[in-house]
Amino acid sequence: MSVASETQTSARDLRAKYLNGETTARDVALAHLQRIKEVEPRTHAFLTVLDEEDVVAQAQAADQRLENGTASALTGVPFLIKDNISTEGVRTTAASRILDGYIPPFDATVVSRLKEAGAIILGKGNLDEFAMGSSNENSAFTPVVNPWGENRVPGGSSGGAAAAVAAGEAVIALGSDTGGSIRQPASLCGVVGFKPTYGTVSRFGLIAFGSSLDQIGPIARTVADCADTVNTISGLDPLDSTSLDHKLDFAEYLGRDIDGMRIGVPREYIVDGIEPGVRAAFEKSLTVLEGLGAIVEETSLPLTDHALAVYYIIAPSEASANLSRFDGVKYGMSVDGEPNARESIEATRGSGFGAEVKRRILIGTYALSAGYYDAYYKKAQQVRTLIRREFHDAFQKFDVIATPTSPTVAFELGEKTQDPFQMYLSDVCTIPVNIAGLPGISVPCGLSEGLPVGLQILAPQLGDRTALQVAHAYEQSANWNLTPPEPCTD
Amino acid sequence: MNSEILSVDDVKHIARLAALRIDDEEVQMMRRQLSDILAHFQTLAELDTEGVPPTGHTTDAHSVMRDDEDMAALERDRTLANAPFVDGEFVRVRPVIE
Numbered sequence: 001m002s003v004a005s006e007t008q009t010s011a012r013d014l015r016a017k018y019l020n021g022e023t024t025a026r027d028v029a030l031a032h033l034q035r036i037k038e039v040e041p042r043t044h045a046f047l048t049v050l051d052e053e054d055v056v057a058q059a060q061a062a063d064q065r066l067e068n069g070t071a072s073a074l075t076g077v078p079f080l081i082k083d084n085i086s087t088e089g090v091r092t093t094a095a096s097r098i099l100d101g102y103i104p105p106f107d108a109t110v111v112s113r114l115k116e117a118g119a120i121i122l123g124k125g126n127l128d129e130f131a132m133g134s135s136n137e138n139s140a141f142t143p144v145v146n147p148w149g150e151n152r153v154p155g156g157s158s159g160g161a162a163a164a165v166a167a168g169e170a171v172i173a174l175g176s177d178t179g180g181s182i183r184q185p186a187s188l189c190g191v192v193g194f195k196p197t198y199g200t201v202s203r204f205g206l207i208a209f210g211s212s213l214d215q216i217g218p219i220a221r222t223v224a225d226c227a228d229t230v231n232t233i234s235g236l237d238p239l240d241s242t243s244l245d246h247k248l249d250f251a252e253y254l255g256r257d258i259d260g261m262r263i264g265v266p267r268e269y270i271v272d273g274i275e276p277g278v279r280a281a282f283e284k285s286l287t288v289l290e291g292l293g294a295i296v297e298e299t300s301l302p303l304t305d306h307a308l309a310v311y312y313i314i315a316p317s318e319a320s321a322n323l324s325r326f327d328g329v330k331y332g333m334s335v336d337g338e339p340n341a342r343e344s345i346e347a348t349r350g351s352g353f354g355a356e357v358k359r360r361i362l363i364g365t366y367a368l369s370a371g372y373y374d375a376y377y378k379k380a381q382q383v384r385t386l387i388r389r390e391f392h393d394a395f396q397k398f399d400v401i402a403t404p405t406s407p408t409v410a411f412e413l414g415e416k417t418q419d420p421f422q423m424y425l426s427d428v429c430t431i432p433v434n435i436a437g438l439p440g441i442s443v444p445c446g447l448s449e450g451l452p453v454g455l456q457i458l459a460p461q462l463g464d465r466t467a468l469q470v471a472h473a474y475e476q477s478a479n480w481n482l483t484p485p486e487p488c489t490d
Numbered sequence: 491m492n493s494e495i496l497s498v499d500d501v502k503h504i505a506r507l508a509a510l511r512i513d514d515e516e517v518q519m520m521r522r523q524l525s526d527i528l529a530h531f532q533t534l535a536e537l538d539t540e541g542v543p544p545t546g547h548t549t550d551a552h553s554v555m556r557d558d559e560d561m562a563a564l565e566r567d568r569t570l571a572n573a574p575f576v577d578g579e580f581v582r583v584r585p586v587i588e
Contacts (some may be wrong), residue, residue, distance in 0.1 A: 101572075102572055103568075103571070103572060105564050105565055105568040105569050105572075106564060197549075198548050198549055199549045199551065212546060212547050212548065238556060241551070241553075241554040242547065242549065242551045244549060303537075305533075306533060306534060306537065308530070309530060309531045309533055309534050310534070312527065312530075312531070313531060313534075320508060324508075324509070327509075328574060329573070329574075329581060329583055330572065330573055330581060331572035331573060331574075332572070332574070333574070334574035334575065336574075336575075338584060339584070339585075339588075340584050340585050340586065340588055341583050341584045341585065341586045342509070342586075343584075344583075344584045345509050346509050346510060346511040347511050349508075349509055349510050349511065350510055350511030350512055351511075353510070355516075355519075358510060358512065358516070358520070359520065359523060359524065359527075361508050361510060362501070362504050362505060362508060362510070362520060362524060363524060363527060363528070365504050365507050365508040366496075366500075366504050366524070366528075369504065369507060375535075376531065378544055379534050379535070379539060380534065381544030381545050381546060382539035382542040382543070382544050382545075383534055383537055383539060384544070384545040385542050385543055385544065385545045386537070386539070386542060388545060388548065420523055420526075420527060421526060421527055421530060424527075435548075436548055437547075437548025437549055461548070461549065
């Protein structure tokens with residue numbers, strides 16, 4: 001079998017091939033390492049690739065389980081893990097200089113669960129430093145390049161995760177989503193990205209950014225693979241006190257029809273800057289959903305326009321507190337030669353953090369500081385309540401809400417780096433979901449000027465199965481799950 | 491956009507609160523960029539939030555207590571191996587009180 005047929009596959013197809021003896025986890029793992037060698041010089045999706053010996057050992061253990069009947073849905077499936085998720089014994093950087101040389105002595109809960117399921121971990125994915133960014137250009141190491149266009153960003157912050165899946169370097173990737181960091185890069189790279197309801201997946205071992213917003217989730221080639229992954233990694237975790245005691249079967253509604261399903265389309269998501277090609281692809285996707293029997297209706301969520309401000313107050317405020325732990329004392333880099341602890345910490349943080357991380361720490365510190373707390377942080381938290389109420393009311397009328405995932409296709413490298421606020425606008429369609437703690441999924445819904453467009457489906461809290469059901473029905477009908485044009489290599 | 495929301499001294503003060511050393515060039519850049527970003531936030535003032543409770547968490551998360559049982563801790567050697575400066579079984583820091 002060719003490398004391409006073993007690397008551009010879904011996990012469900014792979015499992016069928018394993019079970020009928022068509023291929024082995026070892027062969028598939030080696031095919032992925034080969035693919036990584038071929039395309040990494042261009043994509044830079046990985047920050048760390050595990051040694052062949054390590055990957056083969058994981059694959060052989062998977063093959064044994066496939067033989068002796070103890071395999072799970074993800075046994076032998078090659079994964080990439082975003083590099084802000086802790087992996088025992090494997091360098092974890094969050095794409096920041098300040099974590100230079102850090103080797104976690106423990107696994108994140110999601111990583112332990114993947115290992116127990118027999119998944120194969122290939123390596124760690126590039127990202128915007130501490131997951132702060134929408135283009136991956138904030139990586140302290142190197143920007144990721146979108147497999148769909150040589151001078152295009154993959155989106156962010158899980159840009160490495162999305163690019164790797166699109167380019168056939170991994171079958172599934174784990175990302176994290178604080179304001180769209182799974183869904184927006186999935187949209188820009190033409191793959192599926194799913195952010196589950198806040199609390200369904202443990203955050204233990206995720207390097208914290210905005211704790212009330214962060215959620216781990218999958219990026220994959222199909223909706224079904226996303227559901228299977230969340231089935232494996234979700235569930236109560238005593239190590240994360242915000243993890244929910246709900247165990248949904250995320251794949252339960254896949255394959256059910258959507259006849260009579262009520263879908264709301266809020267007009268505020270057709271923002272001023274939306275590209276005509278994105279709008280056309282989105283509107284066509286609504287026609288497809290109608291063709292499947294769904295009742296599509298325009299609606300209004302007026303507070304959408306305020307979501308960006310709420311997010312860029314709350315997320316940096318939480319970040320400024322979370323990132324205070326990086327002091328050069330316990331791990332990571334440290335600037336030596338300063339006279340005292342205070343100066344040493346200031347010097348380490350000053351040289352260890354990149355510009356966007358500094359901006360957010362400063363915004364957050366300001367918003368939380370005496371005299372400004374009420375005007376910024378408290379106000380943002382109150383508007384957060386209003387946004388949650390607005391969604392709550394909308395979900396009385398609609399089963400799900402459909403929007404474009406991003407107002408644009410993948411933009412050019414360097415296009416938005418000079419103006420931080422322009423970059424923030426890339427998240428305008430994904431941010432409200434995190435503010436309200438909702439589930440959201442992005443599925444490919446066509447191309448605009450040769451670049452992928454994403455359709456986003458939102459559901460109420462713990463309505464994940466319905467979002468997946470609608471996304472799956474759309475995916476099966478529209479079949480936009482395309483592979484990027486070759487070569488992905490230089 | 492109002493680029494005068496923050497002064498140079500404001501930025502220096504915030505950076506000090508955040509234990510972040512930034513040079514004069516960065517201070518100028520941050521003053522301009524942060525003022526611009528904060529100007530976009532002023533739209534929130536238009537909304538009436540009188541009596542609206544703030545949302546800190548979106549789920550019904552409440553304080554969780556675990557049973558007081560001992561559990562495995564991180565392995566000391568591997569944990570200390572990450573510290574830039576170590577003295578025996580301790581992490582070494584610069585003087586806090588001079």
